Amino acid sequence: MDRQLAHLSDEALVALAARSEQSALAELYDRYGRTAYGLALRVVRDKTLAEDAVQDAFLTIWRTASRFVPERGKASTWILTLVHRRAVDTVRREQRRRAESLDQAAEPSVEGVEEDAWLRLQRERVQAALRRLPDTQREALELAYYGGFSQTELAERLGQPLGTIKSRMFTGLSRLREQLGEPGTEKSWTSTT
Amino acid sequence: MDLHDLTAAYALDALDPDEAEAYERHLSQCEECREQLAELNESATALAFGTVAPAPPPRLRASILDTAAAERSNVVPLLRRPWVARGLGVAAAAAACVIVGFAVALSQSSRTRVVTVVLGPDRTATLHITGLSSAPSGKTYEAWVIPAGRRARPAGLFSGGGGTTVRLHGTVPRNAVVAVTVERTGGASAPTTTPLFSARA
Numbered sequence A: 001m002d003r004q005l006a007h008l009s010d011e012a013l014v015a016l017a018a019r020s021e022q023s024a025l026a027e028l029y030d031r032y033g034r035t036a037y038g039l040a041l042r043v044v045r046d047k048t049l050a051e052d053a054v055q056d057a058f059l060t061i062w063r064t065a066s067r068f069v070p071e072r073g074k075a076s077t078w079i080l081t082l083v084h085r086r087a088v089d090t091v092r093r094e095q096r097r098r099a100e101s102l103d104q105a106a107e108p109s110v111e112g113v114e115e116d117a118w119l120r121l122q123r124e125r126v127q128a129a130l131r132r133l134p135d136t137q138r139e140a141l142e143l144a145y146y147g148g149f150s151q152t153e154l155a156e157r158l159g160q161p162l163g164t165i166k167s168r169m170f171t172g173l174s175r176l177r178e179q180l181g182e183p184g185t186e187k188s189w190t191s192t193t
Numbered sequence B: 001m002d003l004h005d006l007t008a009a010y011a012l013d014a015l016d017p018d019e020a021e022a023y024e025r026h027l028s029q030c031e032e033c034r035e036q037l038a039e040l041n042e043s044a045t046a047l048a049f050g051t052v053a054p055a056p057p058p059r060l061r062a063s064i065l066d067t068a069a070a071e072r073s074n075v076v077p078l079l080r081r082p083w084v085a086r087g088l089g090v091a092a093a094a095a096a097c098v099i100v101g102f103a104v105a106l107s108q109s110s111r112t113r114v115v116t117v118v119l120g121p122d123r124t125a126t127l128h129i130t131g132l133s134s135a136p137s138g139k140t141y142e143a144w145v146i147p148a149g150r151r152a153r154p155a156g157l158f159s160g161g162g163g164t165t166v167r168l169h170g171t172v173p174r175n176a177v178v179a180v181t182v183e184r185t186g187g188a189s190a191p192t193t194t195p196l197f198s199a200r201a
């Protein structure tokens, strides 16, 4: 591993990846691969499909890094959005998913999983923020994001008007944002100064 | 269907493909939705950290990097050259550097601050800075491009605070120096203080 890159920002790494620097892609993977895999696994619930989703996403990063616009958002958001999109596409292709009940999207057990200490803190922080949301909003966010259900599917399955689902997702995400404080500060500058 | 209403669902990837396509078309014309989406995307992505993350199998890393390498094998090999970074002021220090293809990444790493200049093939440059505290009240950070033997040209103002990315105005000629100073709000037409950081491209 090229430790020279370890102190660069995610955005700088993406800029280097755009110029075919493989060690920059490796460093991005070392930073986000584990979160990406955990996310993909949660959505697709199959190890092989999760690996495929993560691989597709990182190769998309490699191929399209030059089109990344830092002004529009953080690199980590871009990376994990690509992973999530891949995972959701995969699970929607899988017909069997359609027949499953909604509680199949529930949080997998942490038992037997060796967690990275920093990632565990992050997980607990996000889960605590989710718990502070009203049940209907948390349910809408979890089923959409982790379950891969579309808003139309959710409206049908929860027996709610589409407008209700939309507003639960919007209010839920906005409140989550407040709960988590200013995004972007959690990793880079709590440790500085 | 009111497309403004689809921002949260889009951020959560909860739209059907035709809805997502319609929303993306709308996005290209609606500044309000672009701004809202940037915020909601950050919240949605926080959820990625909200689930247990077992370690992926090591073969996944190898497979990604091998495939990536194979795809770029027809690209010109990396050009590695000695690199000189010279401080203009007392605050500037020797720099670790990476030269990649046509790109240059220069890092000046102290305990709290990392500055990277990424120089593109078209000689445009982007400055990435982490750990730079916000400019004091009434002040701004100002980036400069100083072509060899010429006067400094203002290349952008920024306020610092956390991670900062600044696309430098204009291009950076060979052997020009890129520098950052603290100036009065509104910026100056020539540097008036010692650079916090400078490097020769």
Ligand SMILES: [Zn+2]
Pocket (backbone or CB within 6 Å): B003, B004, B026, B030, B032, B033
């Ligand atoms: Zn709009």
